[in-house]
Amino acid sequence: MKTLTRWFSRNLIRIYMVLGFTYLFIPVAYTFVFSFNDYIKSNLVWRGFTFNNWKNPCGVLDVCPALGNSMKIGLLATFIATILGTLIAFALGRYAFKGRAVTNTLIFLPMASPELVLGASLLTIFLNLGMNLGFWTIVIAHVMFCISFVVVTVKARIASLDPRLEQAAMDLYADERETFRRVTFPLVAPGIAGAALLAFSLSFDDFIITNFNSGTTITFPLYVYTHAERGLPAQANVIGSAMFFLALLIVVAGQIVGKKVKVGK
Amino acid sequence: MADASTSAKGDLKLTNLTKSYGEFKAVDDLSLVIPEGSFFALLGPSGCGKTTTLRMIAGLEEPTSGKISIGATDITDKRPYQRPVNTVFQNYALFPHLTIFENIAFGLRRRGIKDVKEQVDKVLNLVELPHLADRKPTQLSGGQQQRIAVARAIVNRPALLLLDEPLGALDLKLRRQMQIELKWIQTEVGLTFVHVTHDQEEAMTMADTIAVMNEGRIEQMGSPAELYDNPKTAFVANFLGQSNLIEGSIVDSDGDYHVVDLHGQKAKVLKSRTHSKNNSVLYAIRPEKLRIDLDNQSRPGNRFTGGRIVDVSYIGVSTQYQVEMPWKQEIMVFEQNDDGVPPLDKGDEVTLSWEPSFSFALDGAQDATAGSEVNPEEE
Amino acid sequence: MAAVVRTSGAATSELKKKSLVPYFLLAPGLIWLALFFVAPIITLVSTATKTPGVGIGEFVQTYRWANYLDAITGSAAQFSRSFLYATIATLLALAIAYPLAYGIAFKSGKYKNILLVLVVAPFFCSFILRTIAWKQILGQNGPLFRLLLDLHIVSDTTHLTASAPAVIIGLAYNFLPFMTLPLYGSLERIDPRVLEASGDLYANAFTTFRKVTVPLSMPGVVAGTLLTFIPATGDYVNAEILGNPSTKMIGNVINAQFLNTQDYPLAASLSFILMIIISVLVMIYIRKAGTEELV
Structure with a gap:
């Protein structure tokens, strides 16, 4: 009995971790399991196992175009936000200039504002300007809220760079351009990649801001939300699960490649 | 390029x-x-x-x-x-x-x-x-x-x-x-x-x-x-190795040497190793240049009498002594353990002696502790 | 800290001080933020004091500040409910995330990276999908409800969904990674030797945790709670999917005013009030917590 309590107290954290991860993964597991459901109309009750949904993920109306929109918007927004954010991060991390405090505030505020306010205020300006809501207004909105996250991520990476590495490059006959190309950029690149991944996941998963500025364009989260009332097809679960495993695969592959590069040949 | x-x-x-x-x-x-x-x-x-x-x-x-x-x-x-x-x-x-x-x-x-x-x-x-x-x-x-x-x-x-x-x-x-x-x-x-x-x-x-x-x-x-x-300043004397710096004044000359009065005791220092603009000096002698003996013995060279050992640290190759002088200053002495004689004890009354040519004298206007307080490991 | 970094990098920053380059680097991103963040907020503020015009859906600027008063009095219940739910959800998330982050930082050995990936992984399975999954898991036909029914913990008439606890559980769940990552970040930076030193100085495990671990992880706690509290306050998806009409949060009201009723001045004043209250709360909180190095 005594040994049991000791085992328990020694492994308390581990037990807790198992419970915590269970909580995190219950909905994911549920979504995955019900992607195999042989459903009729609404995917609420378990009716039996089938591969049909996975074989035919575009089998229901609108789901794949919505996914395509999300992908296109995600890639475009990530591309723009990563470039703009990285430029700002380099300015903040590598230069002394006037207006640093204002810049920092401008970066911080979008992260500290509720998405609802961001989405709503963008909607008012788009309406005032008489812009047509749709694909491009979504892209603009996504770039706006992704920039700050990119800046913070890349800036952290730049700040963790030992300034002596760049000085060493200069000392070894590399001029400013060569130093940036051969030393600074390769060392900051993993941070930029991480920032891009983060931006994509934020954009791909965004619902609230998108919902305000989408007009008639449907993204994957919008599709899921609007169809939840009438019963969601299992194809949505298929896509959600597939995205989950795809992302996991990318991250794990990235880690393995990163480790390989570190270890050398 | x-x-x-x-x-x-x-x-x-x-x-x-x-x-x-x-x-x-x-x-x-x-x-x-x-x-x-x-x-x-x-x-x-x-x-x-x-x-x-x-x-x-x-x-x-x-x-x-x-x-x-x-x-x-x-x-x-x-x-x-x-x-x-x-x-x-x-x-x-x-x-x-x-x-x-x-x-x-x-x-x-x-x-x-x-x-x-x-x-x-x-x-x-x-x-x-x-x-x-x-x-x-x-x-x-x-x-x-x-x-x-x-x-x-x-x-x-x-x-x-x-x-x-x-x-x-x-x-x-x-x-x-x-x-x-x-x-x-x-x-x-x-x-x-x-x-x-x-x-x-x-x-x-x-x-x-x-x-x-x-x-x-x-x-x-x-x-x-x-x-x-032959350090020229108290900072160098203290930063490179250790030095005993004793306040005194030049009172006489004896050929190549100055005669210095140190709290009532006389000692000599080479003129070429004296770096003072006036008579006020810090008389300096490295701890390993000092010899330490019980009071009744005597050796050639300069000497201080009336010292009392207040601390002994035995560190294998040598023994370090802190000797309190009559003017209340503590002098450090490193004695090589090469003679098979057991170290002296705390409380022993001792005489310190040294070869005058090993000593040097610095300008008396400086802080005698300059360079000794800095911890060289600190970065 | 910043000063230290700057002196060690003195050569680089010194050489690049008087150049125009930083402004070229900043310009594109900051212009984007000025056009699509600052300008919209200003428009939002100006919309808030407008009143209906002649045409349908037309509003004119009359500087009617009373709009704010109407907004507050009309939605006081939803405002307070939002802050209440967000506070409880944040505390709940902290309680769940702290041991999780602690375990990953100190007890996971070579599995550290994998566990970190797992914390973020649920993000990639759509947020709406997961919230709907919660609804179905907790729902009368869901597996959890069936299990609890069999164990006689609930009866047929109990509702797990469409309730305030369901909304709060959903909020805590959705923002858990935002809580866990900053916590992990500051816990991971703690030198384990500091914890050993505390043990050496007669502190037992609990005292060590309270007097050493917790204070050292405060920056993570502050960042994590803010990153959870702010979006939770403005959220309406959880209340929509997991709640009932009496659990409506301010987000639901604003959303409905904007997209259904199309009373833009009311919606704008509600949004602005929400933003101000959050900013004030955040500032007080940061003051109290004594951390200002968030960005």
């Missing part, structure tokens, strides 16, 4: 070099010449301006005023990559994303040198690590990284190699070994080495010439033996 300035050769000359940060002068009107081919050490406590001086020579810091030249070439306004100067950085600053080979080849490639492979292999052999060419820096031990950092710099055959506390991160044993190795490499390649350190033992082991820096200025410059045996 290899323009006139990167191929300059000759002595390094600093003229009235100053670096100020607002009111604070990190380096204050420094002038010195470092001869080509020498192993030169800038020694001083942290914050004395030695690293700033080094960084100005490397071009990583802009001097507020003054001039830096190598041979006949003025390099003051050259960018770091335009100078025939390479640096071994503190903590080495090896590029973590490049292999050891590429780290060493970095400078050669930037200068457009043709036989990169050959030269890198040669220098890897010199530092005895040819088998590590394909590794990444993080896979190397501290000592190995240190050698690669040296190799990466010397492969460029700079007119000047700067070493910024290069052994600071290594443990004591490895540091000793690397001191000998660095000295050997320097003689092997024949480059001018400028070595910045706060470790007086390291400076003394390796350098031909040491400049002791304090508060942005050079206190004294000379060979290790000169600095140790």
